[in-house]
Each structure stands twice: as structure tokens, then as C-alpha cells.
Amino acid sequence: xxxxxxxxxxxxxxxxxxxxxxxxxxxxxxxxxxxxxxxxxxxxxxxxxxxxxxxxxxxxxxxxxxxxxxxxxxxxxxxxxxxxxxxxxxxxxxxxxxxxxxxxxxxxxxxxxxxxxxxxxxxxxxxxxxxxxxxxxxxxxxxxxxxxxxxxxxxxxxxxxxxxxxxxxxxxxxxxxxxxxxxxxxxxxxxxxxxxxxxxxxxxxxxxxxxxxxxxxxxxxxxxxxxxxxxxxxxxxxxxxxxxxxxxxxxxxxxxxxxxxxxxxxxxxxxxxxxxxxxxxxxxxxxxxxxxxxxxxxxxxxxxxxxxxxxxxxxxxxxxxxxxxxxxxxxxxxxxxxxxxxxxxxxxxxxxxxxxxxxxxxxxxxxxxxxxxxxxxxxxxxxxxxxx
Numbered sequence: 001x002x003x004x005x006x007x008x009x010x011x012x013x014x015x016x017x018x019x020x021x022x023x024x025x026x027x028x029x030x031x032x033x034x035x036x037x038x039x040x041x042x043x044x045x046x047x048x049x050x051x052x053x054x055x056x057x058x059x060x061x062x063x064x065x066x067x068x069x070x071x072x073x074x075x076x077x078x079x080x081x082x083x084x085x086x087x088x089x090x091x092x093x094x095x096x097x098x099x100x101x102x103x104x105x106x107x108x109x110x111x112x113x114x115x116x117x118x119x120x121x122x123x124x125x126x127x128x129x130x131x132x133x134x135x136x137x138x139x140x141x142x143x144x145x146x147x148x149x150x151x152x153x154x155x156x157x158x159x160x161x162x163x164x165x166x167x168x169x170x171x172x173x174x175x176x177x178x179x180x181x182x183x184x185x186x187x188x189x190x191x192x193x194x195x196x197x198x199x200x201x202x203x204x205x206x207x208x209x210x211x212x213x214x215x216x217x218x219x220x221x222x223x224x225x226x227x228x229x230x231x232x233x234x235x236x237x238x239x240x241x242x243x244x245x246x247x248x249x250x251x252x253x254x255x256x257x258x259x260x261x262x263x264x265x266x267x268x269x270x271x272x273x274x275x276x277x278x279x280x281x282x283x284x285x286x287x288x289x290x291x292x293x294x295x296x297x298x299x300x301x302x303x304x305x306x307x308x309x310x311x312x313x314x315x316x317x318x319x320x321x322x323x324x325x326x327x328x329x330x331x332x333x334x335x336x337x338x339x340x341x342x343x344x345x346x347x348x349x350x351x352x353x354x355x356x357x358x359x360x361x362x363x364x365x366x367x368x369x370x371x372x373x374x375x376x377x378x379x380x381x382x383x384x385x386x387x388x
Contacts, residue, residue: 001055001056001057002056002057002264003056003057003058003059003264004052004056004057004058004059004264004265004266005059005060005061005062005261005264005265005266006049006052006058006060006061006062006265006266006267006268007061007062007064007265007266007267007268007277007278008045008049008061008062008063008064008078008267008268009064009065009066009267009268009269009270009278010039010045010063010064010065010066010068010070010071010074010075010270011038011039011065011066011067011068011070011071011270012037012038012065012066012270013038013065013066013067013070014065014066014067014070014098014136015067015070015098015100015101015135015136015137016067016098016100016133016134016135016136016141017134017135017136018098018132018133018134019131019132019134020132020164020166020195037269037270037271038270039071039074039270041074042073042074042077042078042081043077044272045074045078045268046077046078046081046084046085047292048268048272048274048291048292049061049078049084049085049268050084050085051291051292051294051299052085052266052268052274052291052299053085053086054296054299055296055299055300055303056266056303057086058085058086058091059086059090059091059092060091060092060093060094061078061091061092061093061094062093062094062095062096063075063093063094063095063096064095064096064267064278067097067098067100067101068095068096068097069095069097069098069099069101069103070101072101072103072104072107073104073107075093075095075107075111076106076107076110076111079093079110079111079114079116080110082114092115092117093111093114093115093116093117094116094117094118094119095116095117095118095119096119096120096121096162097118097119097120097121098120098121098133098141098145099120099121099122099144099145099148099149100135100139100141100144100145101144102144102147102148103148103151103152108151108155112155112157117160118152118157118159118160119159119160119161119162119191120145120148120149120159120160120161120162120187121133121145121161121162121163121164122142122145122149122161122162122163122183122186123163123164123168123179124163124168124169124174124178124179124182124183125142125174125182126140126142126143127172128168128169128172128174128179129141129142129145130142131168131172132164132166132168149186158187158188158189159187160187160189160190160191160241161183161186161187161189161190161191162190162191162192162193163179163183163190163191163192163193164192164193164194164195165179165192165193165194165195165214165342166194166195166198166199166338167198167199167210167214169214169217170210170213170214175217175220176192176214176217176218176220176221177217177220177221177224179192180192180221180224180238180240184238184239184240188239189239189241190239190240190241191240191241191242192221192240192242193242194214194338194339194342194343195338195339196337196338196339197337197338197339198210198211198214198338211338211341214338214342215341215342215345218342218345218346218349219345219349221238221240221243222243222346222349222350222353223349223353224238225237225238225240225243225353226353226356228370229363229366229367229370230357230363230366231366232362232363232366234369234373237370237373237374239373239374242343242346243346243350244370244371244374246346246347246350247350247354247367247370247371248371248374250347250350250351250354251354251367251368251371252371256312256320257312258312259310259312259315259319259320259328259330260277260310260315260328260329260330262276262277262279262280262307262310262329263276263307263310263311264307265277266287266303267280267281268291269281271290272288272290272291272292273286273288273289273290273291274286274287274288274291275287275306276306276307276309276310277329279329279331280329280330280331284309285306285309286306287299287302287303287306288302310330314330315328315330316335318335318340328340328343354367
């Protein structure tokens, strides 16, 4: 059977009210209302995963929400019962958390024992992070994140950071490079993701100065990455996930074969519905209305049909021409969006820098070493990576 990555939505609840949350953005990147419900038990989730495992080999499960750690006991039970939906128990677990709620020691112990990849949302220093990540109980979200990070560091357990980029950086006089430096002082792996739209664009005031400023800052960060490569000093390598993957796709993956990684994934929601992706919870991408009741042959047919919709040939030319894999969502077909401009800008900046490196030169060997170092980190292979 083909391998599959499962996104399991554990809850639609969240303890934060982030200003840029996709569930409130109005950009239609949202779970449809009928899918917003709650699981009664972890056993219910496991039975649904068993149904999927009859037609696909589940190799990776990503826990989503809302905030998945609000159902941390459910996470623990699912991990402990992985043999029920994977014959060899050979499944990797991952989750992205806002890390506001204190990690439960017994849940964390199970997650660590099973080498769960933990991605923590941290947008930058306190004034940057707290400006958008607002707690429902009005607590200090930044301090809560640092407390949980300290728990992981004391346990010598690695984690990755994910930061959201928007106009807060410009408003606070901070640059993307500043945020990258801040993040990599905490974790060797970090990822900086742009919001779909900046507020200036959403307000329709026509002011694109923030967009231009952030695109220029992204160029500066790419240049900083290549300065580390040209210095021939491994200690100066910056492993920003979006940049290293862009470089890898340009240097190694000469021929673009895919646009959206959802072609190899499924998303399971609390009402037992299954879609090709968390962001594609619409009738067009519905695989099963109730995964526990669908016939096996029909399920197989539906998966193939819906995933084929995400084939390269069905994307606009703008998507087919870019070098990114798995970062262009078919729901985000606005080529004037900040997310698209940021990613396209990164491709252009990385390409420009690569063109300056002479094949066979010491810098070229350093580039190959950089890519090897980055993708030999166990984190990139779906396992835990080692701390410096």
C-alpha cells in the first residue's frame, strides 16, 4: 500500500485568539462548520485510523486543532495504541502547539519516548509575539512558551520553532533576520511563514510599503544564509526551513513533479469526515463523510480521485513554474497575496545567490555540505534531530 501522512484534528477549540488565525481570517482557509465538533474518545480516533490503514500505510500522524495540546491525554492514548493502525507500530508522530498550556509530564514522557516531533509557535521576542498571540484568559503567551521550552531543554529534548511573519516586524522596527537570529538561539531548526495577507491589503487602503519592506528583509536573510555558506564555516550555517528546502528543490530536484503535498496526505476531522487536507475541507475534496461507514473499495476510489485533483497539471501555470514543493495551496490562488509574493521572492533571491556560486569552487562544495548537513539532521527525515 502507498504511504500516507495523516492530519488528525483533535479539537476546534483553542486557548489563544491570534489576530492572524486562519480560522478567523475570512480567506476561506477554514474548517467548514459541519466539521467543527469534538471527539468523544481517543478510541474513536483510533477506529477511524484503523479504517484508513486498510487502504493506506499510515507513516506520519500530525496532530492539529484548534490547539491539539488541549486534548493531550488523547494524544497519549493514540500514540500508545499505534500498533492498532500500523502493523509494525512504524509511525512517526508530530504536532504543532502554541505551547501556552503547561506540558503535562506524563503526556510529554510518552511523546518523548516515541520521538514525537514538536513544533512550537514562537513569532519572536515578547513584544512581537504577544502583539498577535493573545490568550483567551489574557495571560502572557510569550512567557508561557518560554516556560514550556525550558521543560524540553531540561529534558534535552529537541524541538523546532515556527514563526508567523506579518507587518508587526515593520511596526516594531524589527527585521526578518532579527527574528531568525532570535529563533536559532533557541532551536537549531526554525521556520518563518508569511501570513496570507497583510492588514494593509485587507483594509484595502492600497498601501504596499509593508509588503515591499518585508520582501526586502527576506532577501537580506537569504543573503545572510549564503554568507555563511561562502565563509566555509559550518558553525555559521543558518537552517531556516523554508530557505533550505527552496535551495534543495532548486539544486537537487531539477524537475518539478508536485505542487501540493496534500496529494500524499489525508485529514481526519472530529465528525469522522476525511478530506485530502486540513485546508481543503470542502465538498470538492471530501474523501469520506464518515470514515467508519464507507466501503473499502469506495474509499480507495475516492482517495485516488480526490488526490488526482491535486496533480501538477491541474494547477495554474504560476504554481507549476515555482520551485517550492508543498507550500502552494490550491485555495490560495491569489497571486497578489503576501504569502505568494513572499515565497516567489524567496525563490528569486535563492536563485540569484546560487547563480553567483561557481561550480567546483570551494563555495560550491560548501553549498553541497550545507544541504547535506541540513537534510542529514534527523528532523528532516521525520525523526528527532540532535541539539548542538
